[in-house]
Amino acid sequence: MTSETHAVAAAAGSGTYWLACSIFAISFLLIVSEKVHKTKVALLGAAATLGLSVLSQEEAFHSPHLGIDHSVIFLLIAMMIMINIMGRSGIFEWSAVRMAKLARGRPFPIMVVFLLFTAVFSALLDNVTTVLLFAPVTLLIADELEIDPIPFLIVEALASNIGGTATLIGDPPNLMIASRSKLGFMDFVVNLAPVVVVMLAALVAVTWVLFRKRLKVDDKRRDHILQMNEAKLIRDPALAKKSLFVLVLVTLGFATHGSTHIEPATIALCGAAVLLLISRLDAHRVLAEVEWPTIYFFVGLYVIVGGVVKVGLVSDLSRFVIDITQPTETSMFATSMVLLWFSGIASAFLDNIPYVATMAPMVSEMAVTVFQDGAAVSPVPLTTLHHPVIMPVWWALALGSCLGGNGTPIGASANVVVLGIAERSGRKISFLRFMAYGMPVMFLTLVISTFYLWLRYY
Amino acid sequence: MNVRTAMLESPVTTTPEETFPELLNRLLGSRQATAAVLDPEGRLVGLVGIHDVLRKIVPHYVDIDFKLMEVMHENYLVERMAGLKDTRVADFMTRKLDTVAPDDTLIKAAGIIVERCRKTLPVIEDGKFLGMVTRRSILETVGPTLL
Numbered sequence: 122m123t124s125e126t127h128a129v130a131a132a133a134g135s136g137t138y139w140l141a142c143s144i145f146a147i148s149f150l151l152i153v154s155e156k157v158h159k160t161k162v163a164l165l166g167a168a169a170t171l172g173l174s175v176l177s178q179e180e181a182f183h184s185p186h187l188g189i190d191h192s193v194i195f196l197l198i199a200m201m202i203m204i205n206i207m208g209r210s211g212i213f214e215w216s217a218v219r220m221a222k223l224a225r226g227r228p229f230p231i232m233v234v235f236l237l238f239t240a241v242f243s244a245l246l247d248n249v250t251t252v253l254l255f256a257p258v259t260l261l262i263a264d265e266l267e268i269d270p271i272p273f274l275i276v277e278a279l280a281s282n283i284g285g286t287a288t289l290i291g292d293p294p295n296l297m298i299a300s301r302s303k304l305g306f307m308d309f310v311v312n313l314a315p316v317v318v319v320m321l322a323a324l325v326a327v328t329w330v331l332f333r334k335r336l337k338v339d340d341k342r343r344d345h346i347l348q349m350n351e352a353k354l355i356r357d358p359a360l361a362k363k364s365l366f367v368l369v370l371v372t373l374g375f376a377t378h379g380s381t382h383i384e385p386a387t388i389a390l391c392g393a394a395v396l397l398l399i400s401r402l403d404a405h406r407v408l409a410e411v412e413w414p415t416i417y418f419f420v421g422l423y424v425i426v427g428g429v430v431k432v433g434l435v436s437d438l439s440r441f442v443i444d445i446t447q448p449t450e451t452s453m454f455a456t457s458m459v460l461l462w463f464s465g466i467a468s469a470f471l472d473n474i475p476y477v478a479t480m481a482p483m484v485s486e487m488a489v490t491v492f493q494d495g496a497a498v499s500p501v502p503l504t505t506l507h508h509p510v511i512m513p514v515w516w517a518l519a520l521g522s523c524l525g526g527n528g529t530p531i532g533a534s535a536n537v538v539v540l541g542i543a544e545r546s547g548r549k550i551s552f553l554r555f556m557a558y559g560m561p562v563m564f565l566t567l568v569i570s571t572f573y574l575w576l577r578y579y
Numbered sequence: 580m581n582v583r584t585a586m587l588e589s590p591v592t593t594t595p596e597e598t599f600p601e602l603l604n605r606l607l608g609s610r611q612a613t614a615a616v617l618d619p620e621g622r623l624v625g626l627v628g629i630h631d632v633l634r635k636i637v638p639h640y641v642d643i644d645f646k647l648m649e650v651m652h653e654n655y656l657v658e659r660m661a662g663l664k665d666t667r668v669a670d671f672m673t674r675k676l677d678t679v680a681p682d683d684t685l686i687k688a689a690g691i692i693v694e695r696c697r698k699t700l701p702v703i704e705d706g707k708f709l710g711m712v713t714r715r716s717i718l719e720t721v722g723p724t725l726l
Binding site for chain 1: 638639640644646647649651652655
């Protein structure tokens with residue numbers, strides 16, 4: 122337990138304790154109910170946390186343990202700026218048509234290359250923007266082939282959530298886990314990318330079983346794809362080159378930050394600043410396109426969760442999990458498995474961002490309890506956070522919370538976006554139709570994760 | 580000036596059951612871009628116009644990215660149009676309507692047309708369809724004062 126939490130844990134059961142718990146519970150319920158926009162709820166919860174003195178302003182804004190995680194916030198903003206500029210170049214649409222042509226206009230190979238492309242871009246950029254840029258061109262390709270675009274869109278959403286699991290920047294839960302655990306970009310790649318590759322292979326196999334017979338078109342339709350002039354889709358060739366150049370540099374920066382010791386948020390901010398400058402785009406227009414509601418959702422959540430960390434609720438939750446799973450200093454197998462499956466199922470129905478915002482500090486508390494006997498040290502030493510026995514627990518949390526998003530249309534933002542685009546194009550995807558594909562894929566990937574964690578770490 | 584002064588008393592009319600090619604033939608043969616859809620009792624149930632036809636053949640994702648239209652195959656529109664061969668007016672008519680009464684002021688009709696981006700307003704009195712007022716019919720009524 123850290124000194125900050127230790128100081129207030131004594132207040133457990135007091136008025137402040139229940140106040141923080143109430144703010145947390147009410148905010149969580151309102152977010153789940155979707156009656157009020159989640160950003161409004163998070164900001165109101167944060168305002169209550171500060172206004173009712175559960176957390177001081179100093180703690181909320183400046184405490185590394187209790188406050189807003191600025192490295193996550195700025196990494197998100199910087200990535201949004203970069204992808205926004207990149208999206209304006211037309212490079213995504215160009216790549217998609219190019220790949221469809223490389224697949225010789227055959228629907229199933231197109232589905233596979235789109236699946237893999239979405240997964241790779243989701244690992245390097247954010248999932249929502251990747252599917253947002255891919256969905257319209259997918260509709261175009263399906264339209265030209267005169268086939269149902271829905272299987273393509275669903276598979277892209279699933280691939281996006283799986284691909285995003287592979288890296289620190291791929292999915293917001295990983296960002297939050299990385300920041301809390303102080304794990305680096307390559308830690309995520311080395312520990313999660315191998316299993317993500319297996320999952321993507323499994324997803325290809327599933328799509329082959331489900332769709333290969335349904336996706337047949339005549340040569341005339343295929344010719345429509347082969348005759349497309351993808352060069353027309355590049356709006357700004359110079360901007361496309363500049364964007365790719367900066368993206369490659371930023372990815373290299375992420376990959377080497379373990380040795381350069383430059384934090385991912387710094388690398389992303391440098392990339393965003395340079396791209397903004399060399400793109401010569403209007404700063405107002407680019408910055409206006411940043412998803413500020415998402416950013417403020419994170420800000421609000423950090424303050425709310427900071428409140429329940431401070432009063433000791435997260436420590437209580439950590440003790441509860443410890444009591445159930447009985448981790449020892451040599452093995453936390455049961456803890457990993459419970460966390461993997463609980464996170465998976467919870468993330469299918471709940472927003473995984475507030476979930477991980479709560480669970481990441483909980484795993485940190487667990488590490489302190491198990492490896493330091495709860496001794497108060499702040500910040501928590503890396504030897505504790507990176508103890509070989511706790512590492513699989515971090516990966517279990519990442520895998521569960523990212524992959525669970527595939528279970529339902531509301532499980533991940535990428536799913537919501539795909540459903541929205543499908544509806545706008547007159548092809549509504551029902552909740553159940555999405556689940557008919559999403560749930561089996563979610564369970565399949567969680568089973569693969571179970572075996573992976575077991576074989577690699579135990 | 581009221582709506583009656585600018586009202587077209589014999590606009591193109593159709594029924595929900597009429598086939599699309601029949602309607603298109605009559606619309607293209609007239610100077611009007613919109614037809615009033617009437618039920619068997621002569622009550623207005625909707626409007627259908629050239630824009631609704633275009634809306635039907637232009638894919639919805641065009642509003643997300645106009646650039647995508649540049650790589651479509653040459654005969655895309657013709658093929659989409661052929662797909663409408665067996666459709667009926669009820670499949671693409673607009674049911675949400677703004678209407679005016681014959682005694683409403685012409686400025687009110689012009690205001691609705693401009694502010695709500697309408698091309699045509701049906702004129703209704705006691706639930707009965709009387710005719711249409713269009714952008715052109717308003718200008719044909721008001722314009723001569725300038726000339």
